[in-house]
Amino acid sequence: MATVLLAACSTPPERMAKAAAPRENPDILWHFVHDQCTPAASQGRYPPAPCVEVTSAQHPDRGYAVFKDRTGAHQYLVLPLARIPGIESPLLLRPDAPNYLADAWTARMYTEAALHRTVPREDIALVVNSAHGRSQNQLHIHVDCVKPTVRAALRQALPQLTTRWTTLPMRLPDAQGDRYIARWVGGAQLSINPFKSLAQFLRDPAQMQWHSLVVVGAQRADGQPGFVLLSTRANAEGSHGNSDDLHDRSCAVAFEPDRG
Known part of the structure; x- marks a missing residue:
């Protein structure tokens, strides 16, 4: 089936949607x-x-910190110890850059501890918002449960995803109408650096500032573990490049009847 990639062309900043002014110190x-x-x-x-x-x-x-977010009972943040403002930082694309999203995947154990249970990989999502969809100017990766509707949509899309970025064939439920691009990464652990993968697809690293980046645990029908990488873009239609709405602060997926 033919797919159409999201445009990665530059839009004049004055036409881009602006995030609400932060209500607190951004540092x-x-x-x-x-x-x-x-x-x-x-x-x-x-x-x-x-x-x-x-x-x-x-x-x-190279180090990182894990911080309990005040949002949600099970949400944690993973932050570099180095001064890295956000997804737009060239430091994330250096050849020797740490794989902070792999570190955040490891840190999901704190979300599981807060839930008092181990959850399947499909239930966890890592979220990094765009420079225009965040309130803090230190890179921070949100670790929490994915919404059940989003998990179901990704299961449906999974057979069509490859290691190449492509536009999702459907809009994700509860995602405020934002259009997402996606790719598959195989393996139980996050062996590639998603920041570098997205930057390579966009070709112009300066475009990173407009994008969010999401990592969702996944498993193919044949049992192969992996991840779905997702990204949406701030635009003139009102999107701030914020993917927080893919998270479920109540973590309903962890309390489904068949989970015990």
Whole structure:
């Protein structure tokens, strides 16, 4: 079936939709990580409050912190220890850049701990919002449950997805009408760097600022584990490139009747 890729052409910034003005200090997450969590970890304090985990505190260019988000009972944030404003940062595309989304996939254990149960990989989504769809200027990856309707739509689309980015054949439910591109990544662990994959598809790294990036655990019908990568774009029609609406803060998928 023929597919039409989302246009990656540049749109003048003055025509782009603007996110609502942040209601708080846009650097508050950076100050938590840099001024509190990292020093606490360096001093051997555990947990390194206000974070729940800090890795490689002595090597901030590679380490990350896990922070309990105030949104949702089960949502956590994964943040680099290095100063990285967001998805648009060239630091994410360096040859030696850490795979922060792989780190966030590992950190899903905190969401599972909050749920008091292990959940299938299909139930977890990682979300990074665009530069125009976020309120904080430190890269932060939201880790939480995916909406049941989104999970069902991705199961339906999965047979058509390959390792090439392509437009999803349907609009995702509960996604405010945003159009998504998607690709498949095989393997139980996230072996590729999704930031680099999206940038290579867009060809112009400057376009990254307009895009969100989502990683959803998946499993093909033959049992092969993997991931679906998703991205939507801020545009003049009102989208801010924000994919938070793919998350379900109640985590209904974890409490389905057949889960026990």
